[in-house]
Amino acid sequence: xxxxxxxxxxxxxxxxxxxxxxxxxxxxxxxxxxxxxxxxxxxxxxxxxxxxxxxxxxxxxxxxxxxxxxxxxxxxxxxxxxxxxxxxxxxxxxxxxxxxxxxxxxxxxxxxxxxxxxxxxxxxxxxxxxxxxxxxxxxxxxxxxxxxxxxxxxxxxxxxxxxxxxxxxxxxxxxxxxxxxxxxxxxxxxxxxxxxxxxxxxxxxxxxxxxxxxxxxxxxxxxxxxxxxxxxxxxxxxxxxxxxxxxxxxxxxxxxxxxxxxxxxxxxxxxxxxxxxxxxxxxxxxxxxxxxxxxxxxxxxxxxx
Amino acid sequence: xxxxxxxxxxxxxxxxxxxxxxxxxxxxxxxxxxxxxxxxxxxxxxxxxxxxxxxxxxxxxxxxxxxxxxxxxxxxxxxxxxxxxxxxxxxxxxxxxxxxxxxxxxxxxxxxxxxxxxxxxxxxxxxxxxxxxxxxxxxxxxxxxxxxxxxxxxxxxxxxxxxxxxxxxxxxxxxxxxxxxxxxxxxxxxxxxxxxxxxxxxxxxxxxxxxxxxxxxxxxxxxxxxxxxxxxxxxxxxxxxxxxxxxxxxxxxxxxxxxxxxxxxxxxxxxxxxxxxxxxxxxxxxxxxxxxxxxxxxxxxxxxx
Numbered sequence: 001x002x003x004x005x006x007x008x009x010x011x012x013x014x015x016x017x018x019x020x021x022x023x024x025x026x027x028x029x030x031x032x033x034x035x036x037x038x039x040x041x042x043x044x045x046x047x048x049x050x051x052x053x054x055x056x057x058x059x060x061x062x063x064x065x066x067x068x069x070x071x072x073x074x075x076x077x078x079x080x081x082x083x084x085x086x087x088x089x090x091x092x093x094x095x096x097x098x099x100x101x102x103x104x105x106x107x108x109x110x111x112x113x114x115x116x117x118x119x120x121x122x123x124x125x126x127x128x129x130x131x132x133x134x135x136x137x138x139x140x141x142x143x144x145x146x147x148x149x150x151x152x153x154x155x156x157x158x159x160x161x162x163x164x165x166x167x168x169x170x171x172x173x174x175x176x177x178x179x180x181x182x183x184x185x186x187x188x189x190x191x192x193x194x195x196x197x198x199x200x201x202x203x204x205x206x207x208x209x210x211x212x213x214x215x216x217x218x219x220x221x222x223x224x225x226x227x228x229x230x231x232x233x234x235x236x237x238x239x240x241x242x243x244x245x246x247x248x249x250x251x252x253x254x255x256x257x258x259x260x261x262x263x264x265x266x267x268x269x270x271x272x273x274x275x276x277x278x279x280x281x282x283x284x285x286x287x288x289x290x291x292x293x294x295x296x297x298x299x300x301x302x303x304x305x
Numbered sequence: 306x307x308x309x310x311x312x313x314x315x316x317x318x319x320x321x322x323x324x325x326x327x328x329x330x331x332x333x334x335x336x337x338x339x340x341x342x343x344x345x346x347x348x349x350x351x352x353x354x355x356x357x358x359x360x361x362x363x364x365x366x367x368x369x370x371x372x373x374x375x376x377x378x379x380x381x382x383x384x385x386x387x388x389x390x391x392x393x394x395x396x397x398x399x400x401x402x403x404x405x406x407x408x409x410x411x412x413x414x415x416x417x418x419x420x421x422x423x424x425x426x427x428x429x430x431x432x433x434x435x436x437x438x439x440x441x442x443x444x445x446x447x448x449x450x451x452x453x454x455x456x457x458x459x460x461x462x463x464x465x466x467x468x469x470x471x472x473x474x475x476x477x478x479x480x481x482x483x484x485x486x487x488x489x490x491x492x493x494x495x496x497x498x499x500x501x502x503x504x505x506x507x508x509x510x511x512x513x514x515x516x517x518x519x520x521x522x523x524x525x526x527x528x529x530x531x532x533x534x535x536x537x538x539x540x541x542x543x544x545x546x547x548x549x550x551x552x553x554x555x556x557x558x559x560x561x562x563x564x565x566x567x568x569x570x571x572x573x574x575x576x577x578x579x580x581x582x583x584x585x586x587x588x589x590x591x592x593x594x595x596x597x598x599x600x601x602x603x604x605x606x607x608x609x610x
Contacts, residue, residue, distance in 0.1 A: 087486060181392060184527050205510040206524060217524040217607050219511060222489050262610035302522050303608050305567035 002041040002066075003245045004112050005238075006131045007121020008101060009046040009070065012280060013081030016088060018227045022201070024280040027078065028121035028144070031231035034284045035238025035271040036119070038292055039246035043112050043240075045069040045131060049077040050101045060282065068109040075100040088226055089203070098246050108134045111122045117245040119237060125153055125160040130169045132163055139250050141270040142166035142195070144237060150176050162194035168237050170201045183208065187215070199240065199265065201233050201272075210266045216262040219303065221273035228279045232272040239271030240264045263296075271295045307346040307371075308550045310338045311436045312426020313406060314351040314375065317585060318386030318387045321393060323532045329585040330361045332383065332479050333426035333449070336536035340543025340576040341424070342368040343597055345550035346557050347543075348417050350374035350436060354382040354405045363584065373414045380405040393531055394508070398604075413439045422550040424542060425510060427451050430458055430465040437468055444555050447471035447500070451587045455481045467499035473542050488513065492520070502547065504570065506577075515571045521567040526578035526600070533584045537577040544576030545569045563596065568601075575600045 012026030029046045036042045043066035052072060078101035079190060081094040106127055115135045119127040120143030128143055141164050149157050151174060156179075161167055167190060175181055187198045187210035198210040206220040222242035243249075243264040249257070270292055277283045317331030334351045341347045348371035357377060366372060383406035386399040411432055418441045422453075425433040427450030433448055446469050454462050455478060466472055472495060476488065482498075483491035492503045492515035503515040511525040548554075548569040554562070575597055582588045 148318065163420055182529065184529055205507070208524075208527070215527065215607055216610065217527070218610075219513075219522040219524045222513070222522070224487065224489055228434070259610055300610070302520055305521065305523075305564055305571055305605070 001117060001245050001248055002035050002043060002068075002115040003117040003119060003241055004043050004045060004108070004131070004135065005029055005036060005121065006045040006106050006128070006164050007032060007123055007234075009044070009048050009052075010078040010101070012230060013079070013095070014228055014279065015083040016228050016279075017084070017086055017119075018225070019081045019279065022280050026080065026230060026280055028231075028234045029283060030060070030085045030118055031234035031275065032121055032238040032241075033060065033065050033215075034063055034281055035235040035240075036064070036242035036243075037065050038246070038271075038287070039239070039242030039267070040117070042242070043069060043115060045106045045108060045112070047071040047073060047100050047104045049073065049075040052077050055115050059285070063284070066111075069107075069112055073100050077101075082230075084229070087119065088229055089151065089173065099224065103266045106131050111208070113137070114238050116140065117241055119143060119241045120164075121234065121237075122149075125149055125157040129160045129163070132160075140165050140241075140244060142168060142197075142241065144168050144233070145173065147176060149172060158193055166197035166199060167195045168199040168201060168233075168240065170203070170233070171205050174198070174200050184210075184215075197261065199268070201236055202227070203232075207265055207269060209261060211258070211261060215260060216258070216265060218265055218269055218299065219297065221269060223273060223276055226276045230280065234274045235275040236268035238270040240268035243267040243272075245293055264300050267292070268298055269299065306422060306550050306553055307348060307420040308341050308415065308422040308424060308546055309348050309350060309374075309420045309436070309440065310334055310341060310424045310426065311350040311411050311433070312337060312428055312539075313383050314349070314353050314357075315383040315385055315406070318384070318400070319533055319535050319584065320388040320564045321533050321584075322389070322391055323530070324584065326584050328384075330364065331385065331535060331585055333428075333536075333539045335586060336539035336580065337424055337426055337543040338365065338370050339368055339586055340368050340540040340548035340580070341550070342543075343576075343592070343594050344544070344547030344572070345422070347371065347547070348374060348420060350411045350413055350417070352376040352378060352405050352409045354378065354380040357382050364590070368589070371416075374412075376412070378405050387535075389534070393534055393536060393594040411436050418442070421445065422546055424448060424546045427454075427540065428540075430454055430462040434465045434468070437465075445470050445546075445549060446547065447473060447502075447542075449473050449538070450478065452478060452481060459468040463498055469500045471502035471504060472500045473504040473506060473538075473545065475508070475538070479503070479505050481531055488599075489520075491513075502566065504573070506541055508534070508537075508556075512541065512570055512574060514566060516561065516563070516566060519563060521563070521570060523570055523574055523604065524550070526574060526604065528578060528581055531581045534581050535585065541573035541577040543573075545573035547576075571601055571604050572597070574604065
């Protein structure tokens with residue numbers, strides 16, 4: 001079943017210990033939709049400038065991604081540049097030019113409104129809410145946020161996530177949002193805010209899924225080489241919602257299949273791990289569903305006892 | 306089958322965000338042997354001063370630990386004091402008084418020499434080697450080390466671990482020892498040094514076992530409250546070797562049961578998690594094997610998919 005994804009489509013400049021790329025396709029919506037596209041029909045809502053290259057639109061279209069909601073306006077596409085530390089655990093933003101993204105007002109095409117799955121990438125909480133309210137038949141809503149919105153737009157963010165089924169954030173964001181250092185207690189507090197599932201992304205250490213009174217933990221995949229971690233968290237989100245949509249999973253009907261939710265976390269982890277193997281979105285130019293399923297099996301091999 | 310454990314028996318002063326204890330039983334050998342004692346007969350080799358309290362010896366004896374190799378000499382027992390950071394991920398050593406430990410020359414009682422399992426706690430590499438050489442029938446040898454020995458006693462350490470089957474260290478030590486940041490490559494380099502198994506302890510993030518061309522990863526147990534992480538790594542080692550000894554596991558006969566080795570990592574993780582639940586060794590005053598097996602099952606529940 002189809003997924004609507006909203007967020008940024010951008011150009012990124014990235015420097016890691018493995019090299020430097022001045023300008024390449026990036027943005028949360030790009031990574032989420034590419035990852036999700038391996039599982040389910042994916043429809044994006046985003047804005048780009050008139051500098052947006054045909055070949056970049058083609059990469060998305062070649063993955064079967066619906067671009068009807070990709071608005072093109074005069075001006076420049078959102079640009080971000082950053083540099084990673086030697087161990088790639090820290091990154092410094094060198095430049096953020098919002099450009100056409102500054103006036104982004106997501107408008108959903110009529111053909112999107114009945115999609116049952118909605119993934120809200122990290123943008124201003126009020127925009128996330130407006131997308132949620134335009135949808136008619138949504139059965140599963142989740143999304144991402146960041147420290148900036150948690151600190152400075154707290155009330156708006158709380159209003160927004162109160163309508164979500166799941167929240168995907170990292171551990172420091174979960175601590176900041178909940179005011180609890182301990183992750184079990186952080187999850188309990190976040191459930192009081194609305195979501196009944198919380199996925200905590202821990203980078204190289206994997207992820208935790210909390211759902212009411214149980215949790216599932218997966219360690220991170222050990223890569224031989226991390227070329228560029230940009231977008232890995234978004235690819236996690238794409239794999240997670242992608243698998244749930246493929247299975248027609250529904251949190252709202254009272255029936256929770258814990259193992260299916262856990263497998264969605266594994267597929268999220270799989271997509272995040274592939275993302276790091278090349279610069280930017282490059283890994284998705286060749287990645288196949290067979291490789292994805294083989295890595296899913298690898299996760300089973302190195303965690304089963 | 307029985308295990309010989311060598312290392313420090315000490316008094317510790319510990320301060321964590323949950324409280325402060327001026328003086329309590331501690332030391333690597335203490336933690337390792339208490340944890341191992343739940344699985345197999347454990348015999349310790351260590352030295353204490355004439356201030357060593359009967360009640361502390363009694364705690365060890367009550368766990369069935371053989372104290373014949375616990376030397377008592379005039380003077381004071383090794384004393385260490387440290388304080389943990391608020392998130393407990395860092396600790397600062399306030400005081401290290403080697404006392405009688407400064408002249409420790411491990412001598413194994415005759416009744417220890419045929420033990421098939423040997424766990425060498427973190428002490429000077431040449432002392433670890435002397436213990437290894439006193440043993441006659443050892444079938445599985447492993448141990449711990451630390452940054453100090455890796456940096457300043459490298460040649461001696463390499464000679465020592467060349468005779469070991471497994472090495473249990475943390476990720477920064479593995480990187481330092483191997484000169485490789487990437488843990489897969491670090492493991493490959495460490496295998497060239499002798500051990501055919503490497504367990505990397507990652508604190509709250511769990512552990513990785515590397516064995517030749519495969520690996521196993523377990524995430525850390527989510528505790529509601531970490532009271533005192535002192536000794537958790539040593540308890541991991543105790544649970545790991547304890548389970549292998551209980552099963553009569555033998556790495557040297559060419560047959561490696563990957564699942565049994567993986568289960569030993571889980572039992573190590575279980576023992577490390579219990580250790581953090583109370584100050585010092587307090588959790589071991591009441592801990593039962595039933596609780597240990599129940600937590601092992603919990604690990605299965607939160608990692609299976």
